[in-house]
Amino acid sequence: MTTLQPLKETDQIVADPAQDIRGRRVVDSDGSEVGTVADLLVDAEESRVRFLNVAHGGILGFGATSSFIPIDAVREVTDDEVRIDTSKDRVSGAPRFDPELAERDYLEEVYGYYGHTPFWSPGYFYPGFPR
Numbered sequence: 001m002t003t004l005q006p007l008k009e010t011d012q013i014v015a016d017p018a019q020d021i022r023g024r025r026v027v028d029s030d031g032s033e034v035g036t037v038a039d040l041l042v043d044a045e046e047s048r049v050r051f052l053n054v055a056h057g058g059i060l061g062f063g064a065t066s067s068f069i070p071i072d073a074v075r076e077v078t079d080d081e082v083r084i085d086t087s088k089d090r091v092s093g094a095p096r097f098d099p100e101l102a103e104r105d106y107l108e109e110v111y112g113y114y115g116h117t118p119f120w121s122p123g124y125f126y127p128g129f130p131r
Helices: 090-091 103-114
Strands: 003-006 025-027 033-043 047-056 066-070 076-078 081-084
Touching: 003 047, 003 076, 033 066, 033 090, 047 090, 066 090, 076 090
Parallel strands: 025 081
Antiparallel strands: 003 033, 025 033, 033 047, 047 066, 076 081
16 A cells, blocks of 8 residues: 655645645535645555545634545535535544554544545545536
């Protein structure tokens, strides 16, 4: 399995700036605002986004919590929003990153929590997004 890196820490760029979803609002399955896409976790080997890093909670960015949401949970992307297939409460209860846990173990836990198949599983298909 490859190591994932935040996009901002790589030399990669989004080819079309209009498709860069960082900074867009994340909206849950009920239409409630979850937070904002703070960054994207990228599989450097395949140059594919695997997770959204979503900042939520806090006031004016202070005290915000980050959650990783599999790209597979994205149902629609608009000019200002990223709509996901889960609830705001579910995102709030997602597993927190633990540096003591092996990356693969943590990612398996996150994928399982959201009910999606890990990208390294046989037969995995990278999602396409309606616009």
